[in-house]
Amino acid sequence: MPSDRIEIRDLSKTFDRDGQSVLALTGVNTSFARGEFVTLFGPSGCGKSTLLRLLAGLERQSTGEIRLFGQTPAEASRLKNIAWVPQSPGLLPWASLRANVRLSERLNRRADRAPDRRRTPEDADEVLRDLGLEDFAEARPAQLSGGMRQRAAIARAFVQGAELMLMDEPFSALDELTRDAVRLRLLQVWEKHRKTVIFVTHSAAEAVMLSDRVVVMTPRPGRVFREVPIDLPRPRTPDVLDSPAFDAKLREVKHVLRAGWEDAP
């Protein structure tokens, strides 16, 4: 049944580590609206990346159910309706930047002919321009800086035109200054396309700066501890980010995170 929400019900994931089963996620229940920018926020090992991988269909949950606008992750992936942004940029070193951001055009072409296709690919050159990469379209990844490579990985996801974009700590390897600049770029491009984004981070500032809602998770086994709506105005200009309201939200998110630690068994 088509639906306009992402629904996660009673989700749990158990890993098998050297014959021992490790509970990574348990009893995860939540729901996101279309066009929402959500961050999964929590300490290392809280299962936030695992939750993201389940949403992408890269791994199977042990129990529970995921519906991405009415589809299972496997169905959405088959229709190229999920764009994945990994922690390292994951670009093809032998391909030009333009060929890299247009990767989705060359893979799983059956999805482009599917009658229930919902994806609308964006113009690669326009996305490259929006991310400040237009002068490097013919360059190979090795010729670019770390920040540019990460922007290219984001460009690739936007060009795919998927309904759902999943980003797994994409900025964690960047230095602080570069990270700030890339976040602002991401916000600008996202404002334009308004795709649903689920973004994993362990930076409270990043979570507050980017999202409409911060899902705070507890340490292992990961659960959703609390959800903090971020009702700061958009677009998130530098003025907004310097405002007392931003600082208050940041404190609130950090406070909730600490409470989650104490709540953990």
Add this chain to the structure above:
Amino acid sequence: MKRSMKRPVRRPVKRLPPALLHWLAPALLFFLIYLGWQWIALNFKSILPPFGALGAEFLSRPGFYFDNLLATLQAALTGFALGSGLALVLAVLAVYFTVLRAAIVPVALLLNVTPIVAISPALIVAFGFNAVPHIIVAAIAAFFPMLINAMSGLRKVDRETLDVFNAMSASPMEIFLRLRLPGALPEIFAGAKLAITAAMVGAIVSEFMGTSRGIGATIVMATTFLNLAQMWVAIFVSALTSLALIGLVVLVERAVIRW
């Protein structure tokens, strides 16, 4: 005597530019080897022939050497194509069938530690006095380096890029052609460089027996007639040819791998 507090004036030392030095150093070493060679050749005639005699020997009958080189090249290149081709196919299959990988590695290892010279007579008995045994020896020699390099190159794939491919349901064939194979090319070329040299060595060693054609046969013939000049011309021809073959592989590599 009181020590002067003045610092000594340091004169700038004139140095050769490093690029020139890198070129000059091997040239100098070659020259030293040449001098040593000539010294031995002039004092102990039965050990090494003088370079002048080598040049004269080659120029007196270049056709003889070209003919024999051609026979060796035919065996070596056919063997290289067969041996490394089979190794590539097996390496690709081993990525997907771990049982196959478990099966070939010990056999390949055993094949690799078996001295080629020991197999060669058996192959001549089996296939007769023609090119086939020499091609097989060259193929066996080329097989192992390509197998090991290609397997290691094809097995490792960037996990994060693989996630990107899988998130949009790329087919196994797409993952192979667009991710695994291009990523393995540097190692496949490293394997090809080793394999083509090994094929040359295999062909020449194999020609020590059961044939009157080829660089290997030329060397054996020279031994029989104690013809030092012929022997060393054959050795230099084979060495320079191997070098040229590696150069050829490097040229192809540079054309293919541009990142």
